[in-house]
Amino acid sequence: MEALVLGHMNPDADSILSAIALQNLMTQRGFKCKACAQGKPTKDTAWALDKFGFEAPEIITSVKDQILFLVDTTDTEQLPNDIAEAKIKLVVDHHHLGQIFTSEPLEMWVRPVGCCATIIKEMYDAYKIEIPKNIAGILMATILSDTMIFKSPTTTDADIKAVEELSKIANIENVKEFGMEMFTIKANINLPAIELLNKDLKNFETKEKCRFSIGHLEIMSIDLIKDKKDELVAEVKKLKEKNNLHTAALMVTDIEKEGSILIIDSVAEEKIAQNLNCKIENNVSDFLPGIMSRKKQITPTIINCCA
């Protein structure tokens, strides 16, 4: 039976491009599988797909009775509703461990690096399988996307080394220039506030059933959303109310200044402000220097403040 290679909801570059690369690697290892996605590629992902000659993966919403190879998430909140009825046989991830359950043994590659694509590169090496040129291209694009061209605190030496080696295989000389081209597309903010919030929104639920949602917007400068701030605040408030959440937030990261602001509505606003050592006024935090990672910095803070 053919396995489905699948990433998280509101798929980013890692959830789509790493799924395609993992399909290639696992096929070369002799497993029948196909990359899928839980949504359409974002503009930057579409750019990379086009550049390296790949089609967008088929969109799926149900995984009942399927065999799954998961990439970039193990959170049931970010997987199809019938995830409990799928058989997970492989996990490649770089997030906190989520709530998936398996009844049979599985293969897991989970490491705290900047991107799943880095782990997949290491899998190719471990299995001594050659990386095709166009696969090297999408793996490299994915690492640059997930690590914000190595500026995110999630970046490790393994990510930098992987890009070095992949750029040679893909024959891309100027890695920075390549990354900036992709980010200029990723950072497009000419969208309605609701779409900016939903573009990279993740839902979480803790063991204690504390539910929260965090969106992440990575842009060249926070000044670019100045005129949209009020609308974004309104959308964040609506999201919290509609889903009866503990916290709804949009993290807006300034790639140049290497920090973020949080647009936030939370029952624990004061505690969160204390934890982040900042002020939150009218649902907007001060600029938080060095805060660029949702998974490593903001999600753990909110989980701490759930208790």
Ligand code: MG
């Ligand atoms: Mg992701």
Ligand code: MG
């Ligand atoms: Mg990722």
Ligand code: MG
């Ligand atoms: Mg991200």
